Amino acid sequence: MLCSTLVTSILARSIRRVPIPFAGAILATRFAKVALQIFSDDPEHFNKCRGPGGDSTSVNSSNVNNLFTWFCRNYRAIVRWLVMTVSMFFCALTLAAPVWLGYSDIAPGGFTVSIQSDEPILLLTPRVFSDMNASSEVTATLSIKPSPADVPAFLAQGLGSYRVGNAQTNFSYYAQFEVQTASGTYLLPGPAGSLQPVQTANALQSLTPADQLDLNALVSFDLAAAIANTHSILSLQTSAMTSPLIQLSDGPKAYFDLNNAIDVSGNRLSLAAGELVALNQYFGVNCASEVALTRYRRVTASADAGSAQAIVPLEACFFADIDCNSSVTNADVDLVRQRMFQAASSCGFNPDLDIVSDDTINVLDFQSVLNRLGQSEPFE
Numbered sequence: 299m300l301c302s303t304l305v306t307s308i309l310a311r312s313i314r315r316v317p318i319p320f321a322g323a324i325l326a327t328r329f330a331k332v333a334l335q336i337f338s339d340d341p342e343h344f345n346k347c348r349g350p351g352g353d354s355t356s357v358n359s360s361n362v363n364n365l366f367t368w369f370c371r372n373y374r375a376i377v378r379w380l381v382m383t384v385s386m387f388f389c390a391l392t393l394a395a396p397v398w399l400g401y402s403d404i405a406p407g408g409f410t411v412s413i414q415s416d417e418p419i420l421l422l423t424p425r426v427f428s429d430m431n432a433s434s435e436v437t438a439t440l441s442i443k444p445s446p447a448d449v450p451a452f453l454a455q456g457l458g459s460y461r462v463g464n465a466q467t468n469f470s471y472y473a474q475f476e477v478q479t480a481s482g483t484y485l486l487p488g489p490a491g492s493l494q495p496v497q498t499a500n501a502l503q504s505l506t507p508a509d510q511l512d513l514n515a516l517v518s519f520d521l522a523a524a525i526a527n528t529h530s531i532l533s534l535q536t537s538a539m540t541s542p543l544i545q546l547s548d549g550p551k552a553y554f555d556l557n558n559a560i561d562v563s564g565n566r567l568s569l570a571a572g573e574l575v576a577l578n579q580y581f582g583v584n585c586a587s588e589v590a591l592t593r594y595r596r597v598t599a600s601a602d603a604g605s606a607q608a609i610v611p612l613e614a615c616f617f618a619d620i621d622c623n624s625s626v627t628n629a630d631v632d633l634v635r636q637r638m639f640q641a642a643s644s645c646g647f648n649p650d651l652d653i654v655s656d657d658t659i660n661v662l663d664f665q666s667v668l669n670r671l672g673q674s675e676p677f678e
Contacts, residue, residue, distance in 0.1 A: 396456075396477045396486050397586050401496040402533060402544035403558035408463040409496050410445060410544050411473045412531055413486060415456035416586040421478040422458045430472050432490040440464050446546040455529040456582030459546055470495045499540070500564045517554040517569065517610050519577060519595065521547070531580040533590075538567055542578075553609075569597045574622050575612060585645035593650050594622040616677040617653050618670035625674040626667065634664050 396415040403410040411424065424442055428434045441463035446452050452459075458475065465471065472493035475486045487493055517534065533542040534554045538561050543554045559567040569575070575597065578590040595612035615622040620630040633651065640646040642657035654662040670677075 396475075396479070396484055398486055398494075399531065399533075399544075399580065400494070401473070402542045403461075404496060404499055404541040405558045405560065406467040406499045406501055408441075408461060408465045409471070409498060409541075410459060410461050411475075411496075412445075412457075412459040412544055413475055413477065414458075414531060414580045414582045414586045415477065415479060417479045417481060417583060418456055419453040419458055419477060419479055421476075422453060422460075423476040424460045424462075425474050425476070426462060427472045427474065427493065428470070430491060430493045430495065432472070432474060432493055436471070445544070448548070451548070452529050452546055452582075454583075456586060457529060457531050457546065457580070459531060459544060465498050467498055468500045470497045472496075499560050517556060517575075517597070517612060519552045519554070519612050521549045521552060528581060530582070533578045533580075535576050535578070536567075536569065536573060538562075569610070571597055573597045577612075581645055591646075591648055593648065594620065596622055614650065616675070618667045618673070619675075619677070620650060620667070626670040626672065628671070630667050631664070631671060634659065634667050638664065 396413050396419075399412040399414060401409050401411055413422075424437070425432075425435060426437050426440055426442070428436050443461050443463070445459040445461050458477075462471070462473065472495055474488065474493055477484045477486050519532070519534075529546070529548045532545045532547055532552045532554075534545070535542040536559075540560050540562055543556075543559060545552050545554055556568055557566070559569075561567045573596065575595050577593045577595060579593070580586070580590050594615065596615060598611050598613050616626075618626045618630060620633045623629075637646055637648050637651050637659045638661075640648070640659045642649075642652075647659065651659045651663055653666040654660075656662070
């Protein structure tokens, strides 16, 4: 059950890997069904283990040897142990696969593509094609550069991100990584025929209204102290963006440039004061199988709109309004419940949920939100 749940959640996040571990997981599942059917439902397959009374507990050393007697009496436990061992082995292999994080920062002239892995990346080779079957490579016609300056440190953390430039406007591209780790070499996505498209934007239209924050503003995000010095990938998303903005960071701050924020109409998108943004954080090694750490913020009203590069901070909402929707609902309670007992050292720890600051999400934090259930802005 655990393996099935983990594999299902990973498939939902579009993992692509060579099929051997998946085949193993399927075989383990079939083995479980067949073994339990043989040993539990069909007495003809196991009649030698049954004594005169019709059950294995009546077997004694007078008709079989002691070892066989022990096996007869404990075969169900043995089968369960074998099934769990085999299933978890193949499940562990599956979790080692790199994870495709998709495209971001999609602009008229390019886009960013990123991945994360549960183990260090030894070599990362990006390729770009003009078709989903990977038969027409156009890598040589593009400018492809790694996003962070400190590439080895991010690769060692299982994080990779490349910026593709010099692209045609309003054109579909298909990116693929060759990922080499200690456990093997993977094509991600793979195989050919499963590549995912990204369409570059049209030439930008008119600028957004003057009463919104500056077009060229940098949005800044303060990472919590517990994770500030960890290499990670951060993505920023609003409901109006056609694609998220990606930033690789080693703390204590992350900055997002709104030049690549574009809406569905092709306008450059600036953020209005008070607008809701969602930030997803990916940690790579030992954490790639975790759901991304999601945190919600609002754009502050303070910004120098006349500056070419105004820095616009993001601010946290009321402590019990976890999802920043201006009211405390059951959704906020559920967000805390889902991360209960996560400590600061674990991948699932969300500092926003550690309301009673003790480096653990526990019943004190849960109760703090529950006490405010039903309240709305303005909070007291």
